[in-house]
Amino acid sequence: MRLKSLMAAMLAATVASGAVAAKEFRYSTSGDLLGLDPYINNEGPTNTMKSNLYEGLIHRSYDLSLHPALATDWKQTDPLTWRFNLRKGVKFHNGNPFTADDVLISLDRIRLPKSNMTFVVTSIDKIVKIDDHTIDIVTKFPDPTLLLNLPNFWIMDKEWLEANNAFDVEEGATVKTFANLNVNGTGPFMLEERVPDTRTVLVPNPNWWGTPEHNITKAVFTPIGNDSTRVAALLSGDVDLIYPVPLQDIRRLESTPGVKPLEGPELRTIFLGFDQHRDELLDMPGSGKNPFKDVRVRKAFYQAIDINAIKRVVMRNAATPTGLMIAPGINGFQPDMNDRLPYDPEAAKKLLAEAGYPNGFPVTLDCPNDRYVNDEAICLAVVPMIKRIGIDIKLNAQTKSLHFQKIGRKENWNTSFYMLGWTPGSYDAHNPLQQLMTLDGDGQGTWNCGRYTNARVEELTDMIAGETDVEKRNAMIREAFQIHKDEVGHIPLHQQALAWGVGARVKDVKQRPQNDVDLRYVIMN
């Protein structure tokens, strides 16, 4: 905390700039990428870097819209089959031409057991090569989200994989692999140098098929873990863009000439969940009771939380309170359903009394302290709000590794009341339904830590997965969300805001709601 208050003084400082090449763009975030193999790690900063170097058939732009990339156009020929025309004349960084065979081998490779990106192609049955520049993608079932998933299906070069014996996907932790240390994509940037934890240097690909929107000659990515150092690096002109900016420093950046904060909504939804499965609450041994099985208790907790106070005080207005489990921009978002139950401690007390707990009960709130923006501070604000309605609540805030282990399957969902945040990896409503709000199927409920379940929601979720009619599908999503909302399956809190700091040398940069920098859209002065 002392460190943070010191930053206030630091941020009032003037800006000095170093001598760097004209259009060299230097940027920094808190962590380094985990590797370069497009299929080993599914992790934010790593995926971003991959999309600078590799391309999918489709590109997802900064505003989340889909655009042709390695495919020029596509159409559905029957409910299960999509015809894709591939772009001609595209070359990989090493000069190899891009053809249908590269797509085929990429599908084989991304499906290897040790790949962590398999989820983007789960619906694909096979890819059929029609000719060198035409393919048919055949899905196992009619998949309305196929196109949404394709941007993260990065295409690799067949000859390169074979020549370097790099076909196998291995978690880095077991073997050192060629594809994780080298890059050969078709993307607009090429790797010049990578020193883990120090810098990753990219240069524009002179043979890229597209017309670059950016004007940078070189991009240097440096991870800086310490918040204060990162802000100081921006202020001193050592880097041109940083994210995230600690919320308490945003006003300061505004008042400092030469740098400016850039804020926008993020796709991640932060929420609280309850254990609705155990017959006896962890904190009430011997009672034989789990109050959270009663919807009135869950509703009482919801109404006890003053989300506007959290937004104003804890988040310094850099948050958008939400009533849904997905953010605007995600396919299936329902603007008219995004209202919250009103904040009303008196009604909450009444609900608790009705449920048979007029004197409350003991419960522990599990919370991470280094994962989301001000995560622990949010929980610290929630605790007295819940206490006010008579609940004997304790806070257990700890580092993310321990938090996720405790609330996850590893410790058998060892939690009664917890905080979690979620960004749908497929940009579609089905993803949170599948991962957070249902239990019964294969691969479902991976992070449904409170094991919320409702027969109709389970049924709807399975139907949504295969429904291609947009209107019918939307109606099902609405129904599932409405049930979840009425039952207070979780307490959605807010979408946190993105906070970036941009230096004077940058003319324009597009802030993607995934909280990452796509170098395609960086324009320097």
Next chain:
Amino acid sequence: MLAYVVRRLLQSILVMLAVAFIAFSLFNFVGDPVNNMVGVEATNEERERVAEALGLNDPFPVQFARFVGNAVQGDFGMSYRLSIPVEEAIASRLPATLELVFVAAVLALLVGVPLGVYTGLHRDGFVSRVLLTVSLIGISLPTFLIGILLILIFSVWLGWLPSFGRGEVVKIGGWESNLLSWTGFKSIILPSITLCLFQLTLLMRLVRAEMMEVLRADYIKFARARGLTNRAVHFGHALKNTLVPVITITGLQIGSLIAFAIITETVFQWPGMGLLFLQAIQFVDIPVMAAYLCLVAFIFVVINLFVDLLYYAIDPRLRLDGGTRAH
């Protein structure tokens, strides 16, 4: 002498085993590395398979035995986070840390000892009082605060020095050096000052106290009575006799410098072993944590050994019995 060295080195193996054992028993409390490795969309089966492949499902004694068994063969495993062998990861970071520690130690000695002599000789001088007051800051301010303050002044306000990183490094063989390029040299200034400040002030205060003690001794009075110059008395007789404790402290402090480098390296994003270790903790990168702790234990043992050997060189009284035996 040789037997003594060998015995000490053998003891170091025991120390490292103990450190590894304690470290391993603590790793159960740092969380599950699998979550950091597989991404949120991974299914339960995928998680289970990763845990199995890494041997995380085995009981603690088995994991420990496997680590020791591999370690004695020089294999510390693969870093979960960096996907390269741990030896490689540590070897690539070692030069950055050692160079930083070296520069900091030299700074501390070159500045700390003369200041200590000066304040010892001019006890009540105005400059001495100022220096002693300022040195309190060095002793009492935490490292990260000093680092942030220096960045604020020299990077943000004045714009003279870079705020993070190593700048350009020059490769000589396997060693990457900061001292041979201008940006590299500029980059090492702030971190090394941050790192050395505590030791510098400690040394200064130690030398001062020792000097004042020694200057009261009879042989100093006698030296003055013989009409020796001040210079000969102060540096030839007094300073030399303060050096034994100074060497002990310096030696032990080099160990702490390497350990404290964790904080300095984090503040300055200095790509050394300390930063590697901190990132390993956040990621639950068990192989890196285990290897780092063993290495630091080893460095401590070696430094202590060196300090003991230096005593022989500096203090003739310790050499005495070895010397007589040789005759």
